[in-house]
Amino acid sequence: MKFGFGAQWAFLLVMVAVPWACSDDGSIDCPEGEPCVADDGAPAPDPRCSIYAKPVTVAEVTDEILDEMSGLAASRQHEGLLWTHNDSGGGAKVYAIDVSGEMQGLVKLSGAESRDWEDIALGPCEAGDDYSNWMCLYIGDVGDNSKKHETGTIFRIQEPDQRPVRGVDGPAESTVTIGQWASWTFIWPDGPRNIESLAMLRDRRAVLLTRDSDSKTSQVWRVDLNKPGNPVAEKLGELDMSYEGDVSGGTVTVTAADASPSGKQLLVRTSREIYLFEVGNALKLPAAQAKAALGKATREVLPHGHDAMAEAIAWDAKEGYWHTSEATSKTTPRLWRSVCAVD
Numbered sequence: 001m002k003f004g005f006g007a008q009w010a011f012l013l014v015m016v017a018v019p020w021a022c023s024d025d026g027s028i029d030c031p032e033g034e035p036c037v038a039d040d041g042a043p044a045p046d047p048r049c050s051i052y053a054k055p056v057t058v059a060e061v062t063d064e065i066l067d068e069m070s071g072l073a074a075s076r077q078h079e080g081l082l083w084t085h086n087d088s089g090g091g092a093k094v095y096a097i098d099v100s101g102e103m104q105g106l107v108k109l110s111g112a113e114s115r116d117w118e119d120i121a122l123g124p125c126e127a128g129d130d131y132s133n134w135m136c137l138y139i140g141d142v143g144d145n146s147k148k149h150e151t152g153t154i155f156r157i158q159e160p161d162q163r164p165v166r167g168v169d170g171p172a173e174s175t176v177t178i179g180q181w182a183s184w185t186f187i188w189p190d191g192p193r194n195i196e197s198l199a200m201l202r203d204r205r206a207v208l209l210t211r212d213s214d215s216k217t218s219q220v221w222r223v224d225l226n227k228p229g230n231p232v233a234e235k236l237g238e239l240d241m242s243y244e245g246d247v248s249g250g251t252v253t254v255t256a257a258d259a260s261p262s263g264k265q266l267l268v269r270t271s272r273e274i275y276l277f278e279v280g281n282a283l284k285l286p287a288a289q290a291k292a293a294l295g296k297a298t299r300e301v302l303p304h305g306h307d308a309m310a311e312a313i314a315w316d317a318k319e320g321y322w323h324t325s326e327a328t329s330k331t332t333p334r335l336w337r338s339v340c341a342v343d
Contacts, residue, residue, distance in 0.1 A: 049340035059101030071120035072312035105164025105172035116143030123200030140198035197257035237294035269313035305336035
């Protein structure tokens, strides 16, 4: 099926990211030209949108296999293809769906464990890869509702070169064996954390946000996937997740995240809202400097569709974002799309 939304695409405008001004401590509000931590790569096409349109339902995801979608990543290599996976108990598999909501393919990670897969993100296969060459998928086995695990695991696979296309016998299936996929088991330095979000930076470091239903903030952690052995997660600081609406139907939790190509914007899905954080260079700074920088991050509430079990979000290659949810006994997951209305 062709990828397109007619006149909606007229709103899209891809811009080149401009380096942020920052102070010596990494904050993002210093005068232009002051000494600061250098950016880590070439300009990247970050979203630059003043007003996002109200999301529209592009499709329903009716395949019964995808009843607990817990992550979403938009392919850059195959336009109009989205990658997803199920929550705990779903097995070590990632699924490809198109914009009609139909499953086109699945990839099995032979020999991989899936304790509690919670999010998926597109990222560079190697540190410093140009954004146009981001062809690897990272999956976070980081869920821990009971907070009893001292470690988490991040898996990496490369997107199939050939676009998966559903055939008469069903979705295209492939298997990646041990040696074709990579994994990093990282250590929590001060006790277990429950995580449902994963975002990747251009330098191949992973960003994780705590779920925290009993707090108005979410802790921001970073894991360096360039280090050998078992990297130790670094706490960078906190972001404001306060919600002023009615929470009588349940708590507010962080359920998904995605970073812009430069790492200066963080898209966060909670159980109630969608936030866009402008974080400058904070996610790339040494941990000792990141706290102050994250404390000066700005937050914007973005429009969102109403899902009973909001679970997944992703930027795409344009100026827009996707989000979806798990199924419930009364609802079918919907694939929502928001485009830039005013650049």
